[in-house]
Structures are given as structure tokens and as C-alpha cells.
Amino acid sequence: MKKKLLILLILFTVFTGKALEKKHFALFSDRDTYASGETLFLKVVAPSDEPSGVVKVDLINSAGKIVVEISKKLTNQQADGFIYLPDSLSSGFYLLGTTTKISSELTFKEIYVSNRFTGIPETGLALGPKITNQIVEKEVPEMQIQGLVQGYKARDLARVTLRLPDSFISQISGNLLLSVSQTTPGYNPATFSANLQPLKDTVIEKDGVIVEGIVKDLKTGEPFKNGLIFMSIPDSLPRFDFFLTDTDGRFNFNLDNYYGNIPVVVQGFDKNEKRVIKIAVKHPEVMTSGLPDFESRTVTPELRKIAEKNNDAITFSKIFNQKEISIQPVQMPKKESYPFYGLAKSVVYPNLFIDLPDFTEISRELLTGVKFRAYNRIPTLQIFNSSQHTYFNDSPLLLLDGIPVRDLSVIKNLGSKEIKRVEIIQSERHYGNLTFPGVLAIYSAKADYLRPVESDELVRLNVEGIQPEASLNTVLDQKESIPDLRRVLLWEPSIKPEQSINLDFKVSDIQGSYKLLIRGTTRDGSVFYKEQSFEVN
Amino acid sequence: MTKRIFYIITLWGLLTGGSLIAQDKKQKMWNSEKIKGTQFIAYPTYAGTPYLSEKFVIGDIELTDGTTIRELGLRYSSFQDELIYYNKFISKQIVIDKISLKGFSFDNGNGVKRIFRSQDYDINSHEQRFFEVLSKGTTSLLAYRKVDLESCETSYSKFGLAYQPSYRYYLYSAEKGYSTVKLTRNSLLSKFDKPNQKIIKRILRKNGVQITDEASFVKAWDLVSESGIKLL
Numbered sequence: 001m002k003k004k005l006l007i008l009l010i011l012f013t014v015f016t017g018k019a020l021e022k023k024h025f026a027l028f029s030d031r032d033t034y035a036s037g038e039t040l041f042l043k044v045v046a047p048s049d050e051p052s053g054v055v056k057v058d059l060i061n062s063a064g065k066i067v068v069e070i071s072k073k074l075t076n077q078q079a080d081g082f083i084y085l086p087d088s089l090s091s092g093f094y095l096l097g098t099t100t101k102i103s104s105e106l107t108f109k110e111i112y113v114s115n116r117f118t119g120i121p122e123t124g125l126a127l128g129p130k131i132t133n134q135i136v137e138k139e140v141p142e143m144q145i146q147g148l149v150q151g152y153k154a155r156d157l158a159r160v161t162l163r164l165p166d167s168f169i170s171q172i173s174g175n176l177l178l179s180v181s182q183t184t185p186g187y188n189p190a191t192f193s194a195n196l197q198p199l200k201d202t203v204i205e206k207d208g209v210i211v212e213g214i215v216k217d218l219k220t221g222e223p224f225k226n227g228l229i230f231m232s233i234p235d236s237l238p239r240f241d242f243f244l245t246d247t248d249g250r251f252n253f254n255l256d257n258y259y260g261n262i263p264v265v266v267q268g269f270d271k272n273e274k275r276v277i278k279i280a281v282k283h284p285e286v287m288t289s290g291l292p293d294f295e296s297r298t299v300t301p302e303l304r305k306i307a308e309k310n311n312d313a314i315t316f317s318k319i320f321n322q323k324e325i326s327i328q329p330v331q332m333p334k335k336e337s338y339p340f341y342g343l344a345k346s347v348v349y350p351n352l353f354i355d356l357p358d359f360t361e362i363s364r365e366l367l368t369g370v371k372f373r374a375y376n377r378i379p380t381l382q383i384f385n386s387s388q389h390t391y392f393n394d395s396p397l398l399l400l401d402g403i404p405v406r407d408l409s410v411i412k413n414l415g416s417k418e419i420k421r422v423e424i425i426q427s428e429r430h431y432g433n434l435t436f437p438g439v440l441a442i443y444s445a446k447a448d449y450l451r452p453v454e455s456d457e458l459v460r461l462n463v464e465g466i467q468p469e470a471s472l473n474t475v476l477d478q479k480e481s482i483p484d485l486r487r488v489l490l491w492e493p494s495i496k497p498e499q500s501i502n503l504d505f506k507v508s509d510i511q512g513s514y515k516l517l518i519r520g521t522t523r524d525g526s527v528f529y530k531e532q533s534f535e536v537n
Numbered sequence: 538m539t540k541r542i543f544y545i546i547t548l549w550g551l552l553t554g555g556s557l558i559a560q561d562k563k564q565k566m567w568n569s570e571k572i573k574g575t576q577f578i579a580y581p582t583y584a585g586t587p588y589l590s591e592k593f594v595i596g597d598i599e600l601t602d603g604t605t606i607r608e609l610g611l612r613y614s615s616f617q618d619e620l621i622y623y624n625k626f627i628s629k630q631i632v633i634d635k636i637s638l639k640g641f642s643f644d645n646g647n648g649v650k651r652i653f654r655s656q657d658y659d660i661n662s663h664e665q666r667f668f669e670v671l672s673k674g675t676t677s678l679l680a681y682r683k684v685d686l687e688s689c690e691t692s693y694s695k696f697g698l699a700y701q702p703s704y705r706y707y708l709y710s711a712e713k714g715y716s717t718v719k720l721t722r723n724s725l726l727s728k729f730d731k732p733n734q735k736i737i738k739r740i741l742r743k744n745g746v747q748i749t750d751e752a753s754f755v756k757a758w759d760l761v762s763e764s765g766i767k768l769l
Binding site for chain 1: 568570571572573574575576578601602624626627629631634636637
């Protein structure tokens with residue numbers, strides 16, 4: 001009996017210990033106060049057991065509304081990115097939140113944004129988040145900052161060396177974040193964690209953002225099985241994917257390695273062509289269930305002073321067209337070398353011929369093996385099957401700028417001026433389990449993917465893909481006559497921990513208090529920091 | 538009686554569960570395999586065979602984007618140098634776009650894996666061919682399993698045409714490109730300078746290798762390749 005109790009006790013201790021491990025996301029920003037129109041730099045460290053490959057970072061206002069959302073790819077559980085703070089933001093406290101689509105953990109960081117046109121309201125009152133579960137950062141005394149002096153003059157060059165003892169390096173998980181930026185004395189916003197209700201029936205994001213949704217029978221409203229869903233991304237080499245729904249009616253498409261804003265068209269129909277379906281694309285706001293309450297707070301005079309000073313600096317930097325960040329060009333992995341519908345042997349450029357008013361005329365005069373007719377105002381389309389020497393009985397795959405079109409009237413009025421080129425494939429093509437009795441791919445002169453009309457069966461989206469990598473512009477060779485209005489002097493989000501790290505940064509023309517800050521996480525998930533302040537006079 | 542009911546319920550549960558799992562797997566398969574290709578049009582029937590294997594064999598394909606699709610019914614057409622796969626969902630034979638393939642492999646039935654890779658034969662025309670990799674290394678020994686349609690006696694084939702194997706062998710390295718080789722000892726020796734030819738002769742003699750067919754040539758090449766002797 002005693003033995004059993006002992007085993008139970010050991011098991012209990014092990015499981016409880018595991019449960020008590022810190023599993024929150026670490027979230028760092030370059031500063032605590034911003035002006036609208038500025039860029040916020042951020043870094044996220046995901047818990048070691050987080051299986052997702054993509055992390056979300058949202059900017060949320062005091063009404064709980066998501067203002068900006070970005071997605072970043074995690075590399076060694078870490079990601080760094082940026083958020084443009086729109087000029088439309090009103091002055092107030094905001095939350096930066098981070099989590100993944102499947103996590104039940106959420107981390108928030110409070111920031112203050114002042115609108116550079118309206119400033120801070122005279123009342124000095126604003127809604128701020130109620131802080132619970134604050135994440136305590138531990139200062140590391142054994143880390144040393146050498147060479148940083150108390151006071152600098154504008155445009156001085158600072159040379160600093162960081163010393164890390166070997167015993168501490170071995171405890172660090174991943175890379176370090178090093179930043180030098182202006183501080184707001186008296187304003188120390190908290191970073192805190194919250195619990196989320198994990199989304200049900202969602203798909204884990206590994207290499208990119210996932211577009212997911214559900215199809216229902218339009219008549220009964222029930223999830224629809226055997227809904228054939230097409231996803232297209234219009235491009236010079238259009239991307240196409242398909243999904244056959246199961247009894248739950250759910251579908252998903254992985255936009256792996258797609259960066260920036262992506263125009264996406266999702267359409268679907270009953271595979272057996274019997275029922276009419278309705279598509280709904282989900283855009284889950286993952287963080288809303290974990291939002292804290294907001295309470296009235298007073299904006300301190302120090303915060304007001306700094307904010308007003310900065311508003312002017314930002315406006316001036318806009319006048320001088322000083323760019324805060326450099327976005328690195330994205331190296332898209334080579335996924336496709338030719339269109340999904342195959343390489344066309346016949347390509348026709350209608351603008352090289354006599355001007356023809358509509359597609360019936362174009363097909364009749366220029367497109368060999370394409371029969372497009374609009375008798376009784378009902379258009380029909382057939383392609384010649386070159387291997388069988390006869391026309392296919394069924395309609396071919398018709399694409400307009402890479403988007404499958406089922407309604408032939410969409411192309412009926414396209415004349416020579418509207419069409420850049422037409423690609424024709426006169427054989428039965430296969431893409432997975434889809435069969436196309438010939439292909440007719442029309443590329444319009446304006447590449448206007450808005451032509452297919454939105455309906456129950458067709459949804460157009462602008463999906464925000466993975467945010468490309470960016471770095472802070474550190475102006476080291478700026479002319480004396482042009483003011484240097486940087487408030488962030490250094491932002492190095494991914495520095496390998498070493499015994500000795502040398503840093504150089506140039507001080508800007510903005511006077512005030514600054515802080516050199518080193519942050520990171522240890523293997524047990526705790527956040528540590530080391531900081532040293534200095535003044536610019 | 539109670540026991541019988543219990544057994545029936547258990548059996549029903551197992552069958553239903555199995556069927557649901559199979560259905561789910563089928564649905565996933567439907568959505569996962571996205572091979573691009575064209576409908577296969579059967580070749581005219583003449584004497585000989587246009588295919589490498591008489592029947593479809595189970596094999597894997599590797600696409601140019603790095604994706605590997607396993608356990609497909611494959612058949613290599615030596616006549617057209619194209620790979621045909623059988624799509625069981627739509628019950629069709631499909632010629633996989635050569636441009637989308639990096640290579641394919643299958644078991645020859647004796648536990649030996651046969652590996653084919655697609656590569657440019659003529660850089661200028663970007664003509665791609667499937668080569669069987671007989672020996673892999675800095676210089677690989679490749680076989681182009683070509684079948685030609687040739688004229689023959691009408692007594693042999695009623696249309697006076699027959700599919701005739703016309704296999705070609707190459708030594709290939711990324712630096713030097715292709716060098717034709719015949720399955721003979723002299724052809725192999727001709728690829729090396731005089732002093733090295735003597736060494737090779739000695740190696741072959743020592744290992745008792747006599748080049749008489751493809752298998753013995755591959756063995757001889759492997760021995761030469763292992764010895765590190767450089768080609769001309």
C-alpha cells in the first residue's frame with residue numbers, strides 16, 4: 001500500500017511540476033510609447049512546446065478591436081517583426097497581443113500611442129487594461145555592459161561591449177534581443193499573460209497562413225459533404241488548389257511561404273452538381289476570448305510631455321522622408337515552374353491582330369479549336385480534343401487571370417483590347433483527381449481579378465500572409481544639415497549569445513532618456529533582462 | 538443470448554469504426570495527391586513492348602518542389618520516355634508532366650530499388666530525359682531505357698513495325714556532361730588514359746570481373762569508381 005502511495009505521489013509531483021512550467025509567449029517591443037505613423041518593432045519567443053510554425057501578433061485598441069494583425073514565421077521558436085501604426089489611431093492605451101492559432105496561452109504588452117495630429121486629449125483620461133498575471137522579468141546581474149557612458153551628445157558614436165559568463169550562456173534559449181531606444185520616465189507598462197479558449201476544428205499553421213472555412217447546403221443550412229472548393233491566387237503563374245469537403249463541410253488551404261498581402265478567390269460547388277452551396281470563410285479573431293477588462297486611467301504629465309515632443313519629431317521625419325525600416329525582398333521558394341493547367345502549346349495574343357469586339361469573334365477568327373458561341377444569349381464553350389480529333393462534349397476549364405470561371409457570360413464581352421493573351425490546351429488535363437476537358441486560360445490586359453462576381457459560391461479575400469523580414473534603418477552617414485530624428489538607435493532582435501558582443505550605434509538629435517536593453521529567455525521559459533540608461537543632451 | 542448481442546454490437550462497432558477511418562483516409566488522399574498530367578492515349582499495338590514493365594508497379598515519385606508521393610501505380614513508357622500513373626480515384630491512366638518530376642523509383646520485384654531521375658539531356662534545347670541511375674557518384678553511370686519503333690519483317694509483326702529496345706548508356710558528371718559508353722571492356726577502358734587502363738585491367742582481373750552484360754559492367758564501373766581513378 002505504501003509503495004502504491006509513493007508511486008502516486010511521485011507521479012503527482014512530476015505532473016504538477018510539468019503543469020507549473022512557464023509556458024507563456026515572451027513579447028518585446030522596441031519602446032513603450034509611440035506616435036501614430038511610426039513603426040513598432042517587436043519580437044516574440046514562443047514556448048518550447050508550441051507546435052505551430054506561425055505566430056500572430058495583434059494590435060488591439062481599448063474597445064477590444066483588432067486594429068492590425070500580422071503573422072510571422074517562427075524560427076527556433078522566435079520571430080521578429082514590425083507593425084505600422086496607422087495615422088488613424090486615436091490617442092490611448094493599446095495592447096500588443098501574441099499567440100498562435102491553436103494555443104491556449106496569450107501574452108499582452110501594453111503600449112501608449114498618441115495621434116500625432118490631435119495629440120493627447122485635454123482630460124488626460126484614457127482606458128487602460130486591468131493587469132493580471134503580470135510576467136515578471138528577472139534582471140541578470142552577471143551580464144555586464146561595458147563602455148556605455150552616462151551622457152552623450154547628439155550624433156555621438158557609442159561603442160559598447162556586452163560580457164556574458166559561460167555559465168549563463170548555457171542557460172539561454174535561442175538568441176538575444178538588443179535594443180537602444182528612448183524611454184518614457186514614469187511609464188512602465190506591464191507584460192501579462194492570459195488564457196484563451198483554443199479554437200475548435202482549426203488547422204495548425206506550419207509554413208504559412210491557412211485559409212479555412214465551411215460550406216453549407218444553401219437550402220438546409222447543414223454542413224455539406226462533397227463540396228468541391230477551388231482556391232485561386234491570380235498571378236503571372238496562378239496558384240490553384242482544391243479541396244473536397246467531408247461530412248463536416250470544412251475546408252482549408254495552406255498558403256505556405258506566401259508573404260504580404262495576397263488576393264485570394266475561394267469558390268465551390270457540389271461535386272455532383274445537384275445542390276447549391278454557400279461558402280463561409282472563417283477569419284477567427286483568436287485573441288478576443290482572452291482580452292482583459294479596461295479601466296479609466298490618467299495619462300501622466302511626463303507621458304504627455306514625451307508624447308507631444310515625439311509627435312513633432314515624427315511629423316518632421318515624415319517631411320524629410322526618413323524611413324524607419326528596410327523591408328527585405330522575399331526569396332519565394334520555387335514551387336511552380338509552369339501553370340497548374342499545364343504548358344500551353346497554343347498561345348494567342350489578340351492585340352496583334354485586327355480589333356475584334358467580343359469573345360465570340362475572337363474565338364471564331366483567332367482561336368483554333370475553340371468554339372465559343374452565344375446563341376439565344378446562352379454562351380457555350382468547347383475545345384477540340386487533338387488526340388481524339390473531335391470536340392470535347394463537356395465545357396473546358398475556363399480561367400480568367402488564373403481564376404476558374406463557370407459563368408461564361410463573364411468573358412462574353414471581352415474584346416481584343418481587354419485580352420492580353422489566350423492559352424489553349426487541346427487535351428484532357430489532370431490536376432490531382434480533377435479532370436479538365438481542355439483548358440482555355442485568358443489573361444486580361446488589366447489583370448483585373450474582380451471580374452468574377454462574388455456570390456454564395458464565390459468569395460474574394462485579401463489575406464495577410466507571412467510578414468516579410470525587415471530591419472531598422474540606422475543612419476550612420478547622414479548629413480549634418482538633415483536632422484536625425486530616430487528614437488530607436490538600435491534594434492537587433494536575433495543576436496547569438498557569446499562571451500563578448502560588441503555594439504556600435506550612433507546617437508540621434510532627439511534629446512532625452514534612453515536605455516540599452518538586452519532581453520532573452522532561459523531554457524525554462526523565464527524572461528531575463530539587463531539594462532543601462534543614459535541621457536542624450 | 539446476452540453474449541451474442543454483445544459480440545454483434547462489438548463487431549458492428551469495429552466494422553463501422555474501420556469504415557469511418559477508411560473514409561477519412563480516402564478523403565485526405567483525395568485532397569493530398571495533386572499530380573499534374575495529361576490523359577494517356579494508348580499506343581498502337583505492334584510486336585515488342587513500348588513499356589519497361591508489362592504491368593503497373595508500385596513506386597514513388599519525387600516532384601521538382603521536393604514533394605514525394607508514395608505508393609503509386611507506375612509504368613514507364615520507354616517508347617515515349619514518359620511516366621504513366623494510375624489514378625485509382627478516377628480510374629484513369631495519366632502521363633505525369635515530365636517538367637514536374639525530379640525522378641521516380643520502384644522495386645523490381647526482387648527487392649532491388651530501381652531509381653530514375655529526370656535531367657536535361659541537351660542544355661540548349663532543354664530536352665529532359667528519364668535516366669535510370671545504375672551507379673551514383675561524382676560520375677554516375679546512367680541508362681536511357683529507350684524503345685524505338687522500327688520496321689521489321691511482316692512475318693514478325695503484321696504491320697511491319699515493332700518496338701525494339703535501344704538502350705543507351707552514359708557516364709555523367711555535372712562538370713563534363715554526358716559521355717556515351719558501350720557495355721564492353723574496351724569501351725570502359727577508353728574512358729581512361731593509358732597508365733590508368735593498366736590499373737583498371739588489374740583491378741578487374743583481381744576481382745574476377747568479366748564484362749558480358751549490364752550487371753557485370755555496373756560491377757566493373759563500381760570497382761573503378763571506388764578506386765578513385767579519374768576519367769579522361
